[in-house]
Amino acid sequence: MPSYTAPIKDLQFVLHDVLKISEQPIDGFDELDRDFTAAVLEEAGKLASEVLAPLNAVGDTEGCTLENGTVRTPTGFKAAFDQMRSGGWTSVDCDPAYGGQGLPYALHTATQEPQVSANMAFNMYQGLTHGAYSAIWWHGSEAQKQTYLPRLTTCEWTGTMNLTEPHCGTDLGLMRTKAEPHDDGTYRITGQKIFISAGDHDLAENIIHLVLAKIPDGPDGIKGVSLFIVPKFLVNEDGSLGDRNAVSVGKLEKKMGIHGNATCVMNYDGATGFLVGEAHKGMRAMFTMMNEARLGVGLQGYAQAEAAYQNALIYAKERLQGRDVMGAKNPDGPADPLIVHPDIRRNLMEQKSFIEGARALTVWGAYLIDRAHRLNDEAADGLISLLTPVIKGFQTDLGFQSCVQAQQVYGGHGYIEETGMSQFARDARIAMIYEGANGIQALDLVGRKLAQSGGKHIMAFFELVKTECKSHADDPRMEPFVEPLKTASKQLQQAAAYFMQAGMKNPNNALAGSYDFMHLMGHVCLGLMWTQMAKAAYSALDSGEEDTDFFNAKIKTGQFYMARQLPACAAHLARIESGAETVMGLEEAQF
CATH class of the missing domain: 1.20.120 (Four Helix Bundle (Hemerythrin (Met), subunit A))
Incomplete structure (x- = not known):
C-alpha cells in the first residue's frame, strides 16, 4: 500500500518565506504566524496520513453502490467523514456568522492539499460542499443563507453542482432542464443531469443540489439559465428535515478512477426548487462555484502528483537495479539503487520541480482571492481571473503526466494494482476533464481572459x-x-x-x-x-x-x-x- 506524509515544511516555506503571509496588511493575516500555521498543518497532515490515506485503496477497490435509491460509500468513509467534520476541517475559511472559523482562503487551500493527496475521491464530498456554500453566500437571499449555510459549513449537509446534461456539457445554453414557476414562489424542476460528483451518498443527512435550469419564456441560450437550490430533503421552517424531494439517482457511473466518489445521473421529476439570485442570471452565481472549483482542481493535479512522487522516490531509493556508470554506490550489494541513474534522476526532478512550483502558484492564487475579497482589490481579482484557467489546465495536464512518470519509476511493478501507482494515474486523469475540459480552459484564456478589461x-x-x-x-x-x-x-x-x-x-x-x-x-x-x-x-x-x-x-x-x-x-x-x-x-x- 502506498504511504503519504504531508509536505508541511514545503507548505510553510510557501506561506511564510515566499508569501510572508503573516506580514500582509489584510484583516486576519496577522494571526497566521509560523507556530499557528504549523500546528494547523500538522493536524491536517495527521488526518490525511493516518485516516484518509489508508482508505484510498479501499475506496478504489470497493467503489460506491446504489441500493434502494441510496448511494453507499466505501467502508470507513462515513467514520472518516465524521472525524473530519468534528475536527473543523470543513469550516476553516467559512463565515463565523454561520459557524465558520473565518480564516483566510490561503490557509484553507494549504490544509486541503494533504487531504487531496491522501484521498482525492473522499475530499471531493467536502470540496463540492464548500463550492455550494460559496455560491449561496455570495448570491443567496438572507433567508437562504440562514437555512443552508450553517449546515453546509459543518458538512452536516453537503452540496453539489448540477450543470451537465446528456446532450450538452460546455454549451450550457442547450440545456433542457426546466423550472416551472409555482404559486408559492418556488419552482418545479424537471430534467436530467449527468456526471454529478457526490450526487448522493450516506455521509450527510441532506444534500443541497445547486441546479441550472431554464424558466419558460426566458431568453434563449445561456442568457436564459437560472440557478436553483434543490434539496434532497425539503427543509421545514424550524430547520428540521421534511419530505423527500422529487429528486433521485438514475444510476452510478462506472469510471476510470475516483471510485470512492459517487458520480451520479440525477433525475428531477418536478422537484421543488428555490431561485438563487435573479432569474436568468444563473451563470453568474454558478461561476462562483466553478472558479473556486477550478482552483481546487488545479490543486488536485499537483496533489495527486505529490503522493505519487513520494512513493516513486521511496522505490527509487530502495529498488536495486544495475550499476552506476561512475562507480558502484552499493559495492556490498548485488546492484545499486535506481536513484543513481541519470534518467531516473531526470524523471524525479521533473516531478519534484513541477509539484513544488505548482504548490507555490496555487497558494499564491488563493492569496490573491483573499486580497480580492478582503480588500476589494480589483487588481488581485483581475489577476486571479486571468490565472485560473492556467492553474486548472496546465497543472492538471502536468499533474497527470507526473503521476505517469512516477508509475514509470516502478517499471512493471507500476502497472500492477497492488503498488497503488495505477490509482494515482487513474484518479488524476479526471482533473483534466471536469470543471471545464482543459481545451476549454485554453479557449477561455485566449478567447476571453487576454482581452478582458x-x-x-x-x-x-x-x-x-x-x-x-x-x-x-x-x-x-x-x-x-x-x-x-x-x-x-x-x-x-x-x-x-x-x-x-x-x-x-x-x-x-x-x-x-x-x-x-x-x-x-x-x-x-x-x-x-x-x-x-x-x-x-x-x-x-x-x-x-x-x-x-x-x-x-x-x-x-x-x-x-x-x-x-x-x-x-x-x-x-x-x-x-x-x-x-x-x-x-x-x-x-x-x-
Missing part, C-alpha cells in the same frame, strides 16, 4: 514578471533564474502579440494556438514562482537558517526547472506562430 490583466502580469526580474539585478546568484524568466516572458508576450495580429485576420490562428499558449503561460508562472522561491531560499541561508539542506535543495530544484523545463516555451511559441493552416488543413472527409 482591454488587456489590463495580462499587461499587469507582464509587469509583475518584469519587476521581479529587475529586483534581482544586483544579485549574481539569481542570474540562472532571472535570465531564463526574461526569455520566457518575452516569448509569452510574442505569442500574445501574434494572436492580436494574426487572430484579427483569422480567429482560427488564435484558437489553434490556445492550448500551447496555456502551457507557455503555465511555464512562465512556474518560472516566476521558482524565481521567488530561490530568492526566499537564499535569504534564509543568508540569515543563518540551520536547515541548509532544505534551502539548498530548493535552489537546485529551481535551477533544474529553469534550465530543463522553461525552454519548452520556445517550442510552444513556434507551434503558436505556425498558425492554423496545418491544424485546419484536412477536409472533414479526409480524417
Whole structure:
C-alpha cells in the first residue's frame, strides 16, 4: 500500500518565506504566524496520513453502490467523514456568522492539499460542499443563507453542482432542464443531469443540489439559465428535515478512477426548487462555484502528483537495479539503487520541480482571492481571473503526466494494482476533464481572459514578471533564474502579440494556438514562482537558517526547472506562430 506524509515544511516555506503571509496588511493575516500555521498543518497532515490515506485503496477497490435509491460509500468513509467534520476541517475559511472559523482562503487551500493527496475521491464530498456554500453566500437571499449555510459549513449537509446534461456539457445554453414557476414562489424542476460528483451518498443527512435550469419564456441560450437550490430533503421552517424531494439517482457511473466518489445521473421529476439570485442570471452565481472549483482542481493535479512522487522516490531509493556508470554506490550489494541513474534522476526532478512550483502558484492564487475579497482589490481579482484557467489546465495536464512518470519509476511493478501507482494515474486523469475540459480552459484564456478589461490583466502580469526580474539585478546568484524568466516572458508576450495580429485576420490562428499558449503561460508562472522561491531560499541561508539542506535543495530544484523545463516555451511559441493552416488543413472527409 502506498504511504503519504504531508509536505508541511514545503507548505510553510510557501506561506511564510515566499508569501510572508503573516506580514500582509489584510484583516486576519496577522494571526497566521509560523507556530499557528504549523500546528494547523500538522493536524491536517495527521488526518490525511493516518485516516484518509489508508482508505484510498479501499475506496478504489470497493467503489460506491446504489441500493434502494441510496448511494453507499466505501467502508470507513462515513467514520472518516465524521472525524473530519468534528475536527473543523470543513469550516476553516467559512463565515463565523454561520459557524465558520473565518480564516483566510490561503490557509484553507494549504490544509486541503494533504487531504487531496491522501484521498482525492473522499475530499471531493467536502470540496463540492464548500463550492455550494460559496455560491449561496455570495448570491443567496438572507433567508437562504440562514437555512443552508450553517449546515453546509459543518458538512452536516453537503452540496453539489448540477450543470451537465446528456446532450450538452460546455454549451450550457442547450440545456433542457426546466423550472416551472409555482404559486408559492418556488419552482418545479424537471430534467436530467449527468456526471454529478457526490450526487448522493450516506455521509450527510441532506444534500443541497445547486441546479441550472431554464424558466419558460426566458431568453434563449445561456442568457436564459437560472440557478436553483434543490434539496434532497425539503427543509421545514424550524430547520428540521421534511419530505423527500422529487429528486433521485438514475444510476452510478462506472469510471476510470475516483471510485470512492459517487458520480451520479440525477433525475428531477418536478422537484421543488428555490431561485438563487435573479432569474436568468444563473451563470453568474454558478461561476462562483466553478472558479473556486477550478482552483481546487488545479490543486488536485499537483496533489495527486505529490503522493505519487513520494512513493516513486521511496522505490527509487530502495529498488536495486544495475550499476552506476561512475562507480558502484552499493559495492556490498548485488546492484545499486535506481536513484543513481541519470534518467531516473531526470524523471524525479521533473516531478519534484513541477509539484513544488505548482504548490507555490496555487497558494499564491488563493492569496490573491483573499486580497480580492478582503480588500476589494480589483487588481488581485483581475489577476486571479486571468490565472485560473492556467492553474486548472496546465497543472492538471502536468499533474497527470507526473503521476505517469512516477508509475514509470516502478517499471512493471507500476502497472500492477497492488503498488497503488495505477490509482494515482487513474484518479488524476479526471482533473483534466471536469470543471471545464482543459481545451476549454485554453479557449477561455485566449478567447476571453487576454482581452478582458482591454488587456489590463495580462499587461499587469507582464509587469509583475518584469519587476521581479529587475529586483534581482544586483544579485549574481539569481542570474540562472532571472535570465531564463526574461526569455520566457518575452516569448509569452510574442505569442500574445501574434494572436492580436494574426487572430484579427483569422480567429482560427488564435484558437489553434490556445492550448500551447496555456502551457507557455503555465511555464512562465512556474518560472516566476521558482524565481521567488530561490530568492526566499537564499535569504534564509543568508540569515543563518540551520536547515541548509532544505534551502539548498530548493535552489537546485529551481535551477533544474529553469534550465530543463522553461525552454519548452520556445517550442510552444513556434507551434503558436505556425498558425492554423496545418491544424485546419484536412477536409472533414479526409480524417
